[in-house]
Amino acid sequence: MELLLDQTFAFTLADVRKNILVPFRVDRDFDHLAICLHYGPKAIRDPEIIMPQIRKCVKTYFPAGYQLTEADMQEYQELFNFVTLSLDKNGEYVGCAHRHPPQQILTISASGSSWGFAPTAASAGDWRAVLHVQAVVVGTVDYHLRIYGMERGEQDAEIPSL
Template sequence: MRALVEVQGRLTPVASKSQIVYTFVAEPGFDGLSIRFSYSPKLLEDRSRALELIQQAAPRYMEDPQLGHYLQRWEQALPLQNLLTLSLDDPSGFRGAAHRHSPEQEHRIGVAESTPGFLPGPVSAGLWRITISVHAVVTDVCEYELQVSGWTREDGHGHS
């Protein structure tokens, strides 16, 4: 296995609705890629901060009388959550996405099979791009880790 990307980052709410792109070069000979991605915290535990965020956001999406009814039942929107998702492009274009809510993810991209959301096929040599879509950061800080590794069958990764 060969590390292609190993990064850590720290996000604040201002990063919401943005993307972070990492590029890497896949050399000839890889049979697959492994991706590990995690972020934390997942949930905003501070109820008073959650109420503030809901009161700020709700008027953008609704008007009275729906707005008034919604704000009376604001606790039904809890827990507010950070949401970061992944997408992957190979040298030819889109290779897949993992738009999952889980804050801990592992994905495999291989010739014969791949994690759902990613297209199986050869790992083309060249410039790849992995994108973290920062949908929402509702906590003061959200930290993430991303690792992408290339592997070969000789590494013991089986038939993929």
């Protein structure tokens, strides 16, 4: 197991709708890549924070004049921070993980990759992760990204936790 990238980020409201390019070099062939990510906080539950944002979204995305009922307001107990990841190899799109879990391990290999990614050899070349900041509810979202080159037989369970 070889650590290829270990980077942290702090995203704010100013980063929403931005794509953060994270290039990395793989100098030799591996059996597979393990992309480990963790971000948080995931859920924001404070009504004083989320209710004004929900009202703003209703004005923006719902038909003019739409009013939230009390029952509607009870449905919205939390809002989520959300950061997704896509991957390129030598300028070619490999795939994306548009998933909500705030902690993930994604696998990239010629014999099969995690859902959303094409089977792709974990070979030497210029790679790029792209972090897509979809939502930051309030404050800062801390994001940690590690990418490992894994040898045949090495398992995800051997990867140090973030």
